[in-house]
Amino acid sequence: MRWLKWILLSLLALIVLSLLSLYLALKSNQPQYDGQIDGAVEQPVELDRDAQGYLSIKAQSRSDAAYALGFSHAQERFFQMDLLRRNSAGELSELFGEMALDLDQKRRLHRFRHRAELGYKVLPAEQKLLLDRYTAGVNDGLQQLGLPPFEYWLLQASPRTWTAADSFLALYSMFLDLQGSQGKDELAMGLLKQQLPADWYQFxxxxxxxxxxxxxxxxxxxxxxxxxxxxxVLKQQQSACTDCGLFDSRDIGSNNFAVAGSRTADGRAILADDMHLGIRVPGTWFKARLQWQQEGETKWVAGVTLPGTPAVVAGSNGNIAWGFTNSTADWSDVIALKLDDKAERYQTDDGWQEFSYQNEVIKVKGQPDLVRQYKETIWGPLLPEPFSGYALRWVAHDPQGANFNLLQLEQADSAKAALQIASRVGVPTQNLLVADRQGVIGWTLIGALPERQLTDMDTPQDWSTAKNRWTGYHAAKAYPAILNPKSGQLWTANSRMIGGDDLALIGNGGYDLGARAQQIRDGLTALPQHTEQSLQQIQLDHRALMLARWQKLLLDQVLTADFVAEHQLTSYRDYVMKDASQASISSVGYSLVRAFRAKTIELAFAPLTALLETHRLSGRDLKFSLETATWALIQQPRPDTVPASFTSWKSLLQQAVLDSKQALEQQQGSLAQANWGALNTSQIQHPLGAAIPALGDWLNMPAMPMNGDSHMPRVQNKVHGQSERMVVSPGHEADGLLVIPAGQSGHPLSPFYQADHSFWLHEKWLGFLPGKTEYLLKIEPKA
Structure with missing residues (x-):
């Protein structure tokens, strides 16, 4: 017993000592917030932070400001930056081993590291200087920490230095997040067009x-x-589907909207922007205000930056405020290749062409390097099996697709000037919304717009003749734009925002239904005049207007007296009647109506989902939401349009009630416990907090019930939602709002690790500009 006691005490002491060592090591490599250091700046730079860690940089030149931003990004977020560059370059296996190998092999198809290095070489001298200065700041900031960020200790790895090309890779990671990179949408649409009569395909x-x-x-x-x-093929299910759930297309994008000076009491234009992305720890964005001197004048810009890049992505410069939503248009095309008998050549309008071959070396932690060979055509790479008869043409593969012309928005002095810059910017093509100091608002697309000659933009096409091809990129005059609309309001929310020839120009990448956009538009129209606070209320609107007709369907047609009595559904019906009007955390009725809708669409289109799965595709790949067709079929309940496993639409709808109710009861224990907050509890986690559960309580944000859902302005699910909330009027920035989930820092002992989170979670106001200075670090030129 004495030996056992000694062993247990020794183990306890070892655990305590290990934890203490970890704490002391973490304490020793915290970002530096106070004092004075030497750095590679030409003149002194001040980095001050408020209580939330909102960074304000005061420099004498834009290049010194870029250095200081890189320094701060590295100190607070280097591991996040590393993941961004490794994600797009296909280099995660070097850190995480075999578990990341499949993703790396998919990423290498795009050869983004090669494209990043080429992109850096052709940058204009001014941008190259800023990227070089930013890169120097990153590496100095990393070195200043002393020990590497804690994630590298846990992974038993060492961080690589940052290169200027890595900033392009961070940008390419956003392409991968915001646009399809495997061509599966067109492959799925091509399969459907092949399998369905034309009238049903169009429907x-x-x-x-x-x-x-x-x-x-x-x-x-x-x-x-x-x-x-x-x-x-829509009626008879030929095989079981492994994932038959609801697919709502790309319905969790972003919101931005603006009102002109004609719609405010004092003539100010106001912009609101909330970009919806995956939410993790740390978050996507880092708040910063940069100030510098230029030709005897003080310049500044404030907003959210993307660690890994030197630009303010969305924000204000005092003259204009701007923000983005994903355009959800069509920025890639799949080419159906004509191959020779040996599949060694492909047909072009210039005759048969040999494939080119690229060897990619993938480093895998704990294993020998893996060499993968990729085949390419003159149009782009071949898709992986089982789609190797197709090639991908994607804006992200072209030099026009990625650059740092976004930096030019810092100097724009009007909405009109900002719209003119948009066509030269290389980002995943976005809806750009701008408000200016004169009260003018405007919209256009920002990013490269390909000039195409295609028979069909939605399905794979044969490019072996000149009939189908890309002929270049459009100039600014071809871009659709709206400046100073008579209504005094603009809005985008990933749905169809234009029609006619303009829509034909940009195509369909899977637009949202438009329920969210409609709710935002109507919220803007409802008031003759707006303030920053009224626009924030639209951002937080979680009324379930789109579900109202599903609630009515349940109560009027499905929950008949006989059906309710037979299956003891009285309490179910009462919940549906009581509180289904909004996605609030206390609502049980919302959970029930939402689950009923999802199950109805699943049952109605299980044959279609199964068909897609047999071809290694899914309902997630389609360019449309199944909501529209399902609702139309329910309104005309023909016996022949119901799947073969049901005798009528009424029987399908009643089965959807029973199945969805049972699933919720099994998941939550009872209907009373199936409130929306219990189903929509946040899982905002650090990448290693999810991978190493013992660290989860320490690294992750607390799990909390969340208001909001898809198809409403307050978009929110467990891991996806408003990655920032911004409301700002140029010239009146002191009245604005800017808040992010989690916090500024990725260091768990930093006072800023979750400094913004309570404001974001509880929908509280936090100023657009930095508050009172609490920390001050000075960077002096090296001797």
């Missing part, structure tokens, strides 16, 4: 006429349910 892929709010006022008409027989 399924229609833009929703029920939920539309295009800024240019254009409207689409509903495609009616075809009178022809329901296709067998």
């Amino acid at each position: 399924l892929m229609q833009h929703s006429a029920d939920w539309q709010a295009a800024m240019d006022g254009s409207e689409v008409s509903a495609v009616p349910v075809p009178s022809s027989a329901y296709p067998a």
